Amino acid sequence: MNIVLRLAWRNLWRQPRRTWLTIGAMVFSNTLLVFMISLQFGMYGLMIDNTLQVFTGHMQVQAPGYKDDQKMRQTIADIVPLAAKLREEFQSSNVAARSWAFGLASSDERSFGIGIFGVEPDFEPQVSNIPGLVKEGRYLRENDDTEIVIGSVLARNLRVALGDEITILGSGRDGSFAAAVFNVVGIFESGVSDIDRNFAEIPLALFEDVFYMDGAGHQVVISAATLDAAELLQPRVAAALPAGSKLAVHSWDVLQPGLKQAIQADMSSAFFMYGVLVILVAFSVLNTQLMSVLERTHEFGIVLSLGLKAGRLGRLIMLETALMGVIGLVLGAIAGAIFTSWFTTNGLSIPGMEEMAANFNLPARIYPQVTPWTMIAGPLVVFAFTLLAAAYPALRLHRLHPVEAMRAN
């Protein structure tokens, strides 16, 4: 084995320029792949986190059908005790009950239709980042009884400031007329104008009174430490629901189908690009190895006539390719990691991309992270295709006739 390895190594450096150029193609593609995959999956993570932490959480318990229609009467009965029970069951405070209604918010001068959330002030901060985004005034407290927190754009549109009054008109759970007057105690600013324009939050207890909820609510939001933990948690939540209830537990990708699909669509276009890069490298290797086989026809003829099996020669070619591939893999992965790390510390921002980024809940400057996986996945695929490409020249050796081969050149 040792001698074959040495032979392969020496063969590789007969034409150092050609070998380096082929390795160069691998290193180039690998560097690019490491960088792009790190960036891509880093962005997906950010997109998911930033989107889910606004309202959605990792999963929600809802009445059947609520997800699609969000109708007032699709409720969960006794929602506060249910949330408390789940908190106790999982020893976790990242569980909060919520209700949602549509209403007409009016100030002295303006009226706009908005969504009103009834939230548990003590637990909402664990599942949503809105409480932390209050820029003026304060967030809700458990015993507030006329207080409301609204978005900054809504405040501007309604022309209200802290301490001003807002009237909300809507309809209650039974379809009856619901109205109440609230004091603005806090104004939140998320930076996403759709959120800042369209939402207000009031304490859940107050919501129940105003909209005649009779103890019922619309969603129990649950957050886990990570996406993976959330996946494990979901069946346990489903099991913990009261026996015989029709309630459904929806995971984030069901609640935000657009998010997952945007990622899928982006992934398929990214994979098309990666695929092209990998195939081009494979062609480069194919060309090199075929040349190196062809120019050794004479020499192969001799060793074949001396009794060496074509299969062993083929393995030699594969070994040469593998050696080349390993160099390309190692150098490429390292170069990719170094290249990406530069952006990990300095951040990557493309001028003019801020608006696009905001559309996907991404910050303007992105810091891609190299993980062992993003560092090795792309180069491994390149390596596999490299070996595949060398199969043709290696198998071709079986068709070689020793005598004819010796006459070549």
Next chain:
Amino acid sequence: MRMLPVLSRLAWRYLWRNHRRTIIMLSAIVIGVWAMIFMTALTRGMVDQMIKDGISVMPGHVQVHNPRFLDDPSVTNRIAIGDEQLARKFDPAGFRAWASRVKVPAVITSERESRGVTLLGIDPAAEREFSFVSYDEVEGRFLEGVDDNGIVIGRKLAGTLDTEVGKRVVLMSQDPDNEIADRGFRVVGLFKANMPAFEEAYVFIGKKAAQKMLRIGDTTTEIVFLGDDYRNVEPTYETVSAVVDSTLEVRRWHEVDTYLGTMMKVMDGFVLIWVVVIFLALSFGLVNTLVMAVFERVREIGLMLALGMKPASILGQIIIESMMLLAVGLAIGDLLAWATIQPLQDGIDISVVAEGMEMMGASSVLYPKLYWNDMLLANVVVLILGFLASLSPAWRASRYEPVEAIAKVG
């Protein structure tokens, strides 16, 4: 220069001396070029569609508002000029289409549910060129005139509101004195849009009906214009700016929808980067092929030099060889790209990820769009970079010392 025909013939023959190598390199170039153009056409098509959908939804190419309206979308901040006067101003200017509309936030209430929507009071005849509504797919009927007493809402909204054609809904908004203005309407039609979010966001009523409900006489809140090409809205912008006075704000679509505006700009950058990256991946193989081609005929080159061929001719011949290889690859690649894009012109259905595309602002059918400019860019970039990449091997070949080269064992 006189040498050119000879050198070209030489180069061509050399190219096919080792046909296997040439064919492999050629395949790589063809795949690379195909990928450049195909991918570009797909993304172009997507962005085009996004912009077309996006523009037809609301902005038109150029729009005019009261400057305060965007921050405070209330009828208080309407355009103070009446419709008759507007018609006198804009009709003679010869736009492809223009329309004034009442556009304000409103609340729609059915027997069961309420939702916030954007109310559009329109003149259906003037809006034909703009609207995102596919008129053929309206369930029931679309509005028939400015006085139409019905309301047309999206299918999705109808589902949420539990209502249907023939039922009544109530619209609520504000009049200029900040009093609640409301009126009942009969649902006469349900429209379908490319993006479900639009079906939830907009409702249409007749312009006169809206003006009466909001008590704003014959004024409106938004005027929109269509020019001939969304890529060049300057002529329309100039004409509109010349006609309206400084109390009104005139904006181009990419200022209204900055997301789409950036998208279009980013697209151009993307095409170039993509083409260059693919070329770089190809270039290693290209240089390798040339190096090999030179290496295996060192003796011949030495002989030619010894016989008096100028080094410049050797250089030229290698470069011509490389350019021929690229040109053939480009020709086949271009053809292949065209041939694969052509049958897809009717659209690729990607509705599995419809909601994801919607998040990006794109619809679920992808229409690849082949622009000659993009194709030209790819070809020119490949030829120029290819020329640069072949300089080094060609230069080396022309620098051989004749005697040494001949003596070399090939």
